Amino acid sequence: MAEKKATGKGIKKLSGEAAVLADIATMSEPDHTLAEQLHAIIKANAPALSPKLWYGMPACAKNGKVVCFFQSAQKFKTRYATFGFQHEADLDEGTVWPVAFAVKELTASDEAKIATLVKRAVG
Secondary structure, three states: HHHHHHHHHHHHOOOHHHHHHHHHHHOOOOHHHHHHHHHHHHHHOOOOEHHHHHEEEEEEOOOOOOEHHHHEEOOOOOOOOEEEEEEOOOOOOOOOOOOEEOOOOHHHHHHHHHHHHHHOOOO
16 A cells, blocks of 8 residues: 555656556556557547546547547446546537447457547547
8 A cells, every 4th residue: 555655756856657557557456457458549540648646537629629538447436437528528519429438348349439439539
């Protein structure tokens, strides 16, 4: 536990992708794998987004404003992790659209869906 706390203090001194990767490295399974997968999907499909920590969560921003984020199940003591989009994401469709997803694992189909949403989110 002391090791995690020391790592957490070190993360606060980092910024950008280094901070996000350091934060992901401290996560337990399955959050660790999910966060790594999501980071890779976003990086491959929306290179215009900049990784950053947002309220202690891995997130990606465009022009300094958060577009999407990953919320760890363990950190927030919930039964599933969450991948979500902020209002900066260009996902508007009709009068109702999803902005967050419960994530327990990612299949190839899920990865494709998220890649499509992330591409759309950055316009």
